[in-house]
Amino acid sequence: MKKSIIFIYGIVAYCIFLVAFLYAIGFVGNLLVPKTIDSGVEPTLLKAVLTNIILLSVFALQHSIMARPKFKAWFTSIFSKAMERSTYVLLSSLALLLVYWQWQPITTLVWQTENTVPSSILTGLFFLGWLIVLLSTFMINHFELFGLAQIYNNLKNRQTANPKFQTNYFYKLVRHPIMLGFLIAFWATPVMTLGHLLFSIVTTLYIFVAVKFLEERDLRKIIGEEYETYQKEVPMIIPFAKK
Numbered sequence: 001m002k003k004s005i006i007f008i009y010g011i012v013a014y015c016i017f018l019v020a021f022l023y024a025i026g027f028v029g030n031l032l033v034p035k036t037i038d039s040g041v042e043p044t045l046l047k048a049v050l051t052n053i054i055l056l057s058v059f060a061l062q063h064s065i066m067a068r069p070k071f072k073a074w075f076t077s078i079f080s081k082a083m084e085r086s087t088y089v090l091l092s093s094l095a096l097l098l099v100y101w102q103w104q105p106i107t108t109l110v111w112q113t114e115n116t117v118p119s120s121i122l123t124g125l126f127f128l129g130w131l132i133v134l135l136s137t138f139m140i141n142h143f144e145l146f147g148l149a150q151i152y153n154n155l156k157n158r159q160t161a162n163p164k165f166q167t168n169y170f171y172k173l174v175r176h177p178i179m180l181g182f183l184i185a186f187w188a189t190p191v192m193t194l195g196h197l198l199f200s201i202v203t204t205l206y207i208f209v210a211v212k213f214l215e216e217r218d219l220r221k222i223i224g225e226e227y228e229t230y231q232k233e234v235p236m237i238i239p240f241a242k243k
């Protein structure tokens, strides 16, 4: 495929990611966007729970299957290697947009701390979580993580070097700061509804399973002993946790 077309494809994928990422903040935080985790017509509890679990499973399956080395090898045997990460980013973002669009609210209150000191603390933590996510992507390599380095190097007829294993900044404190940021953002809320709680529980389970049984397994295979030492020295997700 023409390198300029791959470049435009990657830019479009990145723009859709930006929309999905920014929308996530509004969706989870019930802020500014038209459809949030607690808005819309409430169906029966059974319908809401089943629909929401299916939606999150679609995202989890897409995200996990496309991250497997075997899938990547298959993809790059058909399409340009430069498109692989952008395609992952594009389909992950579309899966997220589907979650926002079809999410069924369950508005039964689990906790409510509006207009109190805990409410301000939880709101502050919510934004801190998203900030940790964003900053951490730059600590690994934001441009490589979202496919921009690959499409740019391809356009310039340059090879993209293999991703560098990072143990800097937040990665000195925990092995998965991006996931830590998501966990904080998903759980820190002044108003927790049953629908939001379902979202937080399912995403938390997925994060732990995916990180422990998929991502870390791949990283041990690719990086080897250096990653095993890193696992021994740096906590998985809770900073300063005793090993």
Ligand SMILES: C[S@@+](CC[C@H](N)C(=O)[O-])C[C@H]1O[C@@H](n2cnc3c(N)ncnc32)[C@H](O)[C@@H]1O
Binding pocket: 136, 140, 163, 164, 165, 166, 167, 171, 175, 176, 177, 178, 179, 180, 211, 215, 219
């Ligand atoms: C969405 S990022 C999440 C990274 C990490 N789990 C976190 O929560 O910060 C997933 C990509 O980061 C890569 N990755 C994970 N840890 C890394 C590290 N310490 N240095 C460089 N890349 C890393 C993985 O190989 C994978 O391609």
